[in-house]
Amino acid sequence: MKIGSAHLTYCTNIHAAETWPETLEALKNNFPVIKSDLSANEAMGIGLRLSNIASVGLLEQEANLLEFKQWLSDNGAYVFTMNGFPFGGFHHTVVKDQVHAPDWTTDERLDYTLRLFNILAKLLPAGLDGGISTSPLSYKPWHAEGEARNSAKEIATKNIITVAAELYKIYQATGVLLHLDIEPEPDGFLESGPEFIDWFENDLLPQGTVTLSEKLNLPSIDATAAIKQHINLCYDVCHFAIGYEPHNEIIDELNKKEIKVGKIQISAALKALLPVNVTERDLVTNALAKFNEPTYLHQVIAKTNGGELIRYPDLPEALADSHNPEVNEWRAHFHVPIFVEDMGKVQSTQTDIITVLNRFKNTPFTQHLEVETYTWEVLxxxxxxxxTQSIIRELNWVKNQLV
Incomplete structure (x- = not known):
């Protein structure tokens, strides 16, 4: 639904669907109910998630795409953003670190992303820009620090630049503006605002400017502008909150560097203050242990009394260190309902969302707003x-923050 000049929706990775028929069926079963409650008289956007299998299925027969476009028209719906982070199965299977696979060092990730842009270009209404969020290049534990990681980052960056070149060609040929939105995540190659900005300035722009100048016969200044237009940041509030990041400072730095935010993913992480008293601390960590489920990766970042950060790859490792007397707070990568802040012994990072939305309300810095709470089945x-009622409640909560 429209909020001023922005488009607000939810990400359909919420729905358990991997093939194209399953994806379309999930949309038919859920979206009309949600739209009728939130945007009965106006068109409403969809944040579409397509697995690799579903993306192939949608394009393998022209009739599939025509049927979907007709369904969108009949239901007052449109697609303006897509989630291209999870390539394979995302429900009813062990995902964990495999959410990053295949990573940006592979042709599979490149081909999948270009296929998604092919689809989005055909679905995007005239006059709108379209974005696809994606993984932060790769997962750090897969590549040893030093030469191996630097080599992987270089290959991944080269593939990102290939996407930028293709999106520039589409824009020049059709006027359709598309952007790839890189989504930092704990333990990803890019896991924070400063890491993303450093990569953008010191890896992507230098390599991209040279490559686009040569491939597209562009002056350097135009090649740099093309990179900035087609490669953006996906600002996932949950992921940045886990790292205790100062949102306003990060957004100020992005503005200063003229780096665009393609999409805000509105999501909340788990938060817990750890008492000094061991008995009271155990009550808190026992409450956190209820979120220790086997499907998704739940990275934890702890803050010490001295303000330093300790990183745990998943909840079990953090729970094993729960009596560390130097730690006073945990934040965990578990997307919890954004309309709930206090859950008894544990809380959410809802205040981080409010900070970002207040900044957006005062000075809009993107046109794409997407709620992403995908963990309903494992809560x-x-x-x-x-x-459907939970999705409606989340979107209404966001709307109330912005009006």
């Missing part, structure tokens, strides 16, 4: 609720 029972 503790006391937080579960009917899916």
């Amino acid at each position: 503790p029972d006391e937080l579960k609720a009917p899916l």
Whole structure:
């Protein structure tokens, strides 16, 4: 739904669907109900998630795409953003670190992303820009520090630049503006605002400017502008909150560097203050242990009494160190409902969302807003609720923050 000049929706990675028929069926079963409650008289956008299998299925027969476009028209819906981060299975399977696979060092990731842009270019309404969020190049534990990691980053950056060149060609030929939105995540190659900005300035821009100048016969200044137009940041509030990042400072730095935010993913992480008293601390960590489920990766970043950060690859490793007397706070990568801040012994990073939305409200810095709480099936029972009603409640909560 429209919020001023921006488009607000939810990401359909919420729905358990991997093939194209499953994806379309999930949309038919859920989206009309959500739209009728939130945007009955106006068109409403969809944040579409397509697995690799679904993307192939949608394009393998022209009839599939025509049928989908007709369904969008009949239901007052449109697609303006897509989630291209999870390539393969995302529900009813062990995902964990495989959410990054294949990473940006591979042709599979490149081909999948270009296929998604092919689809988005055909679906995007006239006059709108379209974005696809993607992984932060790769997962750090897969590549040893030093030469191996630097080599992987160089290959991944080269593939990102290939996407930028293709998106520039599309824009020049059709006027359709598309951008790839890189999504930092804990333990990714790019896991924070400063890491993303450093990579953008010191890897992407220098390599990209030279490559686009040569491949597209562009002056350097135009090649640099093309990179900045087609490669953006996906500002996932949950991921930045886990790292205790100062949102306003990061956004100021992005503006200063003229780096665009393609999409804000509105999501909340788990947060817990750890008491000094061991008995009280155990009550808190026992509450956190209820979120220790086997499907997704739940990285934890702890803050010490001295303000330093300790990183744990998943909840089990953090729980094993729960009596560390130097730690006073945990933040965990578990997307919890954004309309809930206090969950008893644990909290959410809802205040981080409010900070970012207040900044956006005062000075809009993107046109794409997407709620992304994909963990409804694996939440503790006391937080579960009917899916469509939960989505409606989340979107209404965002709307109320912005009006």
